[in-house]
Amino acid sequence: MLDIRFVRERTDKVIDALKKRGQRTELLDKFLGIERERRDLLREVEDIRQTRNRLSQEIGRMKKEGRDATDILTEAKTISDQITAKEEKLRELENGALQELLLIPNIPHESVPVGKDETENKEVRVWGDKPQFTFEPKNHWDIGENLGILDFERAGKIAGARFVIYKGPGAKLERALINFMLNLHTKEHGYTEIFPPILVNRNAMTGTGQLPKFEEDLFKLADERGFLLIPTAEVPVTNIHREEILDEADLPIYYTAYTPCFRREAGSYGKDTRGLIRQHQFNKVELVKFTKPEDSYKELEMLTGNAEEILKRLELPYRVVSLCTGDMGFSASKTYDLEVWFPAQGKYREISSCSNFEDFQARRADIRFKRKGKKGTEFVHTLNGSGLAVGRTFAAILENFQQEDGSVIIPDALRHFMGAEKISKK
């Protein structure tokens, strides 16, 4: 959520941002209209309240002195009724203004390339050598099924499409990846490990920006409390500090969390219907940071580097792209995607998305900090990134390390966790 005052006073910047994102500016006009009305009425209500407060005090005083206050009491009653009526209207306007404001996306950082869609993203750097095969490389789902470590068909029986069963060395590889990632981030990158709730309430989802706009992407429980399944650990982990005022000395805070993630993938019918790329349930290790505003872009570079380190140690070729204004997520000011090489498809595919949200989420979730010796509070900046999506990493390993006989070599960094150098057919 943007600052109301900023939207009011720097409307030009908001319009510019919406245009760069390829969005229409109508929602802004609607907001400004309601906001104008809201502010006028607010002033009116406050004036009447002031009168009422004065009269009430007067009544109290008179009663104490034993004098008759009927006249003034009648007057106060009239005024009070006025307030009730206007307050109701005011509440409607406040609510309306907020609802509109929650639909306005974040302002892209000046360094973000302007563009309409993913074709205009900017490649920032490329790492690693793509593997050369003397045979036709297979898709990861074929490799996995042939080795008996992935079972999409039986998963369909027990859950449905877009689910998978990992089996034997497959299940172990998934677990090894999670451990490897968490160990690296906690031991070498300074993150504190978190294991959060994976069911959350609507407030948490609104705090990080999934709601109200992206409701159709989420799984909901039928339970009357309305729990939602998290689509990413970003939600519970960022909301850890919701409605808190942190100490300047506490910042920056680094958290990492492994969680399963759940996405409905509504609207992606027909896309990536096979394999591990797009599942309703998948594992992810997430990185989350809370920083001071002046540090957040430096921290974004570091966070992205932390995620890249996983790919480097797994010897997976990848590239980093800076998302353009038209392709960037709703809440982000700047986003780097890490894309790993998939030989069978002959292209790079997203495996991590690292973003700086500046104070957009912090304002929604009300996460502030206090500077030593300074009056007042400021919103922190929040950042997060996948470090990494585990299922996609699994898939990338199968494809990049496949051998002609159908077996898969385990990258060095994982052998310690796997207790094996290779997965072969039994």
Added chain:
RNA sequence: GGAGAGGUGGCCGAGUCGGUCGAAGGCAGCCGCCUGCUAAGCGGUUGUGGGGGUAACACUCCACCCAGGGUUCGAAUCCCUGCCUCUCCGCCA
């Protein structure tokens, strides 16, 4: 699931029959004074959000004592609902 207790400022904690209560007191913090140093002591000061106002301060008004309703001229104080916490019993991985 059953029975009870409670949710007040950064923290602890008081709020009488509803009436200058944004809220006593303590701790912590900040600024002075005192002091050979440290400790103690003395005086002052310190919430958040929003509106108006200002070059910026100042100033001023409104709201906020878990959340949302209600009663009332007026509610931290009374009533209702929800959420959360704690204690005891039961059940359970």
